Amino acid sequence: MILQALNQYYDRLRADPEADVPEFGFGRQGVHFCLSLDRSGNLAGRPMDLRDEKGRPDRIEVPGPVVRTVGVASNFAWDNTGYVLGDDGGDNPERTARTHAAFKSLADEVLDGVDDEGARALLAFLADWDPARAQELPGWEDMVGLNVVFMLDGEPGFLHDRPAFRQAWREHLAANDEFETGRCLVTGEVGPIPPTHAKIKGVPGAQTAGASLISFNIDAAESYGKKQNLNSPVLERAAFGYATALNHLLAPDSPRKVQVGETTVVFWSDAPGEAEPFFGHAMGGKRAEDDGLTARLEGYLSAVARGKYPEALGRAETPFYVLGLSPNAARLSVRFWHVGTVGEMAENVGEHYRTLALQRRFDSEPEHPSPWQLLKELAPQRDAKNMSPLLFGQLVRSVVQGLPYPQTLLSAAIGRIRADKEVNYLRAAMIKAFLVRNRKQEIPMTLDTTNTNIGYRLGRLFAIVERIQEEAVPGANATVKDRFFASAAATPARIFPIIVKNAQHGLAKIRKDKPGWAVNLDKAIQEIVGGIDAATGFPASMASEKQGMFILGYYQQRQDFYTKKEKNTED
Structure with missing residues (x-):
């Protein structure tokens, strides 16, 4: 199903002139230098450096590229200097001679009978070229081992882009009979089945040359005497399609991916529209460069959070796909795969934001925080490098599929609060979302004085005790929160008999200047303590879920204090 969806996405991209994806038999590759040939096949001028100011190669469309293992396999009309010029700077001249011979042989085979002056120039160059001359080329030290293409002197464009070259390469591929035939699992058609597929690039932690989504290279994984990818037969064209589509989604500037550490999530739909940028915006993907689009996407988030479907997302029944990947040595592991519709995706995203909904402390805090923003809040030092890739993948899956949140979300939030004693909007919102969805708790956005949950009530009580200390001993070096918050929750x-007793001393100080306020604080304490079962008293310990309620009670009670203070200031 994954390969079928990716192959269909490739067909959609090919139909979109703005997508700029290569046709079957071609691909994008980093190329460093270009050699110019005259009509007789002689080198004309210095090699042209195609690299940018940072030394990065120019990624251009070329025939192929081939998938290499340990054998010799040449590309057509371009390759590294070992293949093109017979010198790769290494210490194995016999192998380099074979690679250069393979390059010449493929060019002769593909361009045989082609009536094109560029083809004649390239064949003449290869027939006359002596690899010993490679080191005499200007700038050879910079070029050796890197990828090289050709151009015809005085004409724009590369040789491999000439119509005659492209058509000759297509005909060569169509006549290719080197692969065994079989029935394709993707299309159902019978045709050539390649033993290996193109590498997938762009997943952090995978090999720099790319990793395989499908790979069989040990006997234990093979069946019925079939070798390599014949165990999972996919037509050459279909294999090219899925690999090209996935590499397009994983491109460095792709707006259809979100990455945290070594976990990468890509997503797409069956129809163009704003569903893809909407989901990327919700998940914390690459920010849209168009401020108008960003504003529209925020509007869509507000709409789905209210349970309304934005018509701009397209037809609700349009299929929508989400694929989670992580590296596994030379392969890619599929963390999760979701197939749904745009409407289901929007509904699940909206439900996620409804469970997160909590009164914010500051207007600058995100009303619709993405999973990336949420998990950064749980990372040590709030450093994105310390974010948990595993938890990120689990959280995205929960959001997309409307599943319960991972248990580790609650423990991570509580653990981070215990570590740095900071209870803020994002952390409290995550705890609320977990308890609402996973434990079916009913928790409003603001303070609920009728909530009888012991954890919630004790969190409120702690917030009141802290407020008393702030009023009685402003600027204290060690606050009750610094000393007792984590242990009071657990x-x-x-802890509470000690801090409630100390709070009475603080109330005595407050009564001198603010007797009315002291009475209100004392009433709040008595109301909460009076609601605790006298027979059992304060619980000896509280499990993580009650600690989560403790944190929510604390946060909402503090927010209630802030809200009243701001209101009184305005009045």
């Missing part, structure tokens, strides 16, 4: 019976 072992209330050991």
Whole structure:
């Protein structure tokens, strides 16, 4: 199903003139230098350096490229200097001689009988070229081992882009009979089945040369005497299609991917529209360069959070796909695969934001935080490099499929709060979302004084005690939160008798200047303590879910204080 969806996406991209994806038999490759030939096949001028100011190669469309293992396999009309010029700077001249011979042989085979002056020039060059001359080329030290293409002197464009070259290469591919035939699992057609597929690039942590989505290279993985990818037969054209589509999604500037560490999520739909940028925006992908589009996407998020479907996302029944990948040595592992519709995706994203909904402390805080923003809040030092790739993949899957959130989300949020004693909007929102979805708790956006959950009530009580200290001892070096927050949430019976008693001393100080405020604070304490079962008293310990409620009660009580203070200031 994954390969079928990717192959269909490739067909959609080919129909889109703005997508700029190569046709079957061609691909994008980094090329470093270009050799110019005259009509007689002689080198004309210095090699042209195609690299940018940072030394990065120019990624251009070329025939192929071939998939190499340990054998000799040449590309057509371009390759590294070992193949093209017979010198790769290495210490194995016998192998280099074979690679150069393979390059010449393929060019002779493909261009045989082609009536084109560029073809004649290239064949003449190869017939006359002596690899010993390679080191005499200007700038050879920079060129050796890198990829090289050709052009005809005085004419624009590369030789491999000339219509005659492209047509000759297409005919060569059509006549290729080197592969065994079989029935394709993707298209159902019978045709040549390549033993290996193109490498997938752009997944952090995978090999720099790329990794395989499908690969069989040990006997234990093979069946019925079939070797390599004949165990999972895919037509050459279909293999090219899925690999090209996936590499397009994983391109460095792709707006259809989100990455955290070594976890990469790509997504696409069956029809063009704003569903793809909407989902990318919701997940924390690459920010749209168009400010108008960004504003529209935020509007769509607000709409789905209210349960409304934005018509601009297209037909709700349009299929929508999400694929999670991670590296595994020379292969890629599929973390999750989701097939749904645009409408289902929008509904699940909206439901996610409804479970997250919580009163914000500051207007600058994101109303619709992405998974990336949420998990960065849980990373040590809030450093994106410390974010958990595993938790990111699990969270995205929960959002996309409307599944319960991972259990580790709650423990990670509580653990981070215990570590740095900071309870903020994003952390509290994650805890609320977990408890609402996973434990079916009913938690409003703002303070709920009727909530009888012991964790919630004790969190409120702690916030009141902290407020009393702030009023009575402003600027204290060690606050009650610094000293007791984590232990009060975990072992209330050991901590609360101490801090409630100390709060009474603080109330005595407040009564001198603000007697009315002291009365209100004391009433709040008595209301909460009075609601605790006298027979059991403060619980000896609280499990993680009650600690989560403790944090929510604390956060919402603090927010209530801030809200009242701001209101009084305005009045």
